[in-house]
Amino acid sequence: MAAVNDYFRTLVERFGQGWNRFWFTPSDPLPLGVVRVLTALVALGVYLTYLPDLDQFFGPDGLLSRDFVLQLRGNVPVFSMFDYAQTSGELHAFFWLGATAIGLLLTGLFTRVTSVLALVAMLSIVDRGPVLARPVDDILAMLMFYLCLGPCGRTLSLDAWLRRLRAGSREAAVLEAAAPTPSWGATVSLRLMQVHLAAIYGAMAVAKMKGSVWWDGTAVWGLIARPESRLVDLTAMASPHFDYLVNSWTHSIVAFELCFALLIWNRLARPLLLALALPIWIGTALLTGMVSFALVMLVANLAFVSPATFRCCFATRSASGTS
Amino acid sequence: MTTPADSAASAEPPGMPGQTPRTIVSLLLFIHLFAVSLAMATDTDSGQSKLLRDIKRRTPGVEDYLAQFCLDRGYDYHLMNDLPLDWEHHLEATIYFADGKSKMVSFPPSGIWPSERRQRYAQMAWNLDSFTMFAGSSDPDTAENGTRDKGLLAGAVGGALLRQYAKEGASRVDVKCVYHLGISPTQLVSGDLKERDPEDAQYFKTAANVSVVLDERGQPQTMDVLPALEVSPLAPPRGAGGRVFAPESAEPN
Numbered sequence: 001m002a003a004v005n006d007y008f009r010t011l012v013e014r015f016g017q018g019w020n021r022f023w024f025t026p027s028d029p030l031p032l033g034v035v036r037v038l039t040a041l042v043a044l045g046v047y048l049t050y051l052p053d054l055d056q057f058f059g060p061d062g063l064l065s066r067d068f069v070l071q072l073r074g075n076v077p078v079f080s081m082f083d084y085a086q087t088s089g090e091l092h093a094f095f096w097l098g099a100t101a102i103g104l105l106l107t108g109l110f111t112r113v114t115s116v117l118a119l120v121a122m123l124s125i126v127d128r129g130p131v132l133a134r135p136v137d138d139i140l141a142m143l144m145f146y147l148c149l150g151p152c153g154r155t156l157s158l159d160a161w162l163r164r165l166r167a168g169s170r171e172a173a174v175l176e177a178a179a180p181t182p183s184w185g186a187t188v189s190l191r192l193m194q195v196h197l198a199a200i201y202g203a204m205a206v207a208k209m210k211g212s213v214w215w216d217g218t219a220v221w222g223l224i225a226r227p228e229s230r231l232v233d234l235t236a237m238a239s240p241h242f243d244y245l246v247n248s249w250t251h252s253i254v255a256f257e258l259c260f261a262l263l264i265w266n267r268l269a270r271p272l273l274l275a276l277a278l279p280i281w282i283g284t285a286l287l288t289g290m291v292s293f294a295l296v297m298l299v300a301n302l303a304f305v306s307p308a309t310f311r312c313c314f315a316t317r318s319a320s321g322t323s
Numbered sequence: 324m325t326t327p328a329d330s331a332a333s334a335e336p337p338g339m340p341g342q343t344p345r346t347i348v349s350l351l352l353f354i355h356l357f358a359v360s361l362a363m364a365t366d367t368d369s370g371q372s373k374l375l376r377d378i379k380r381r382t383p384g385v386e387d388y389l390a391q392f393c394l395d396r397g398y399d400y401h402l403m404n405d406l407p408l409d410w411e412h413h414l415e416a417t418i419y420f421a422d423g424k425s426k427m428v429s430f431p432p433s434g435i436w437p438s439e440r441r442q443r444y445a446q447m448a449w450n451l452d453s454f455t456m457f458a459g460s461s462d463p464d465t466a467e468n469g470t471r472d473k474g475l476l477a478g479a480v481g482g483a484l485l486r487q488y489a490k491e492g493a494s495r496v497d498v499k500c501v502y503h504l505g506i507s508p509t510q511l512v513s514g515d516l517k518e519r520d521p522e523d524a525q526y527f528k529t530a531a532n533v534s535v536v537l538d539e540r541g542q543p544q545t546m547d548v549l550p551a552l553e554v555s556p557l558a559p560p561r562g563a564g565g566r567v568f569a570p571e572s573a574e575p576n
Contacts, residue, residue: 225505
């Protein structure tokens, strides 16, 4: 009995220690800054592509009237600033306010506030037209939500530049702006991205494994055969000579997603999986035409890159820039 | 008894938050991860268990929290499972005018750029097909919601077009959701010219066809358009909500 008690006591203690180490060990906020810049860049691109169709979708005589969206939402209270736009002018005014917020997040000005405003803008446009939402919107919402929780403007931002400017000759402040002190807020934010992303890869792999085309190796052909979406016409691969290529491409997508979900936590496997993500997502973008989705998934993967790697990359770039 | 190894393991690195903020943040993390896990387990194409669905519905605030932050997602992006919903969708809206003329509008419009815009229109059409599928579900709740949402979306699109073309005398709009079935490698190398043409009519299937008119209050009213049957049944088959549904195999494509 004592052995059982000891086991459970140790289990709880070790879980607690592991939990604290995982979520609260302070870390360099640089990866969060990189994720912020790139997420905001993709978000701004996706957001601005609403502009040509803004009136057609959400205008007073638009395809998706406010009444329709309110009925579709049912009893779930969802806030969208575009619900309050009665005229085309108001709609465009709200739109540009949202674009400004995302632009400020990109530059890193007043990041604590603008990260929240940018999230509100992104969620508002997605929730105004829920039947238009695509996978990229889900991933953007997830990343922007977690960016709000951490000090994402501590590096690579106008905030950091202004801090350095205000600090003047005060050495400590200058050093802090150049190499910020580790923060547990950055860890919580990055860890949430990592856990959520690994779960998403797992869900994607499981969803594919339920379909026979991912087992018989013909799923990639199915994507090739969608003429409007694909970026390149690969129908020449209908020839039996390419059967093995189509099969291996199909299997490699599922294998990658499954491995990512499970092995990304292993330090040795991590660099390999992050490197493999590049050809996998470029291939997926070419097959499906979902460029922004592929981009945002690659950006999300950066949450797993160590601060040392980023510092090394930036040091190499600045060294090559000065030489 | 605490061993030296335990003491070393429990030593906190500098900069870690104190006990109280750690407890509060841990509690919030548990709640958040619980909600996200529920969303991922219940929002998939494979359905949901009654247990998890009820936990999600009855836990105060969970559904609202997930919905507000767009976290109510299963993330089951399979891209291709060779099902009707996996192919490319578009809407063909035929506007009928009082003078007997008609005009067809397609969503996405042809030549639309960039592809982000095309994908949004295609997603709208995909949702109409998706709601039509739900409307035919054996689960009464799903069928009721699917029927309602299908009518709402078709009504919104048709109603908007009727308002946009009101000056020209638009009186009715038929909103047709069509998906473009992909060609197989065997069909692509077939000797039959029609069979190996991916744009041939045989590869376009109608998923839904809804007729929309505006009532006296300007609200859209919808009714499913039935394909012409070779032999009229004595009593037409009726789906949920009293609306008439046509089986997929009876489509004229």
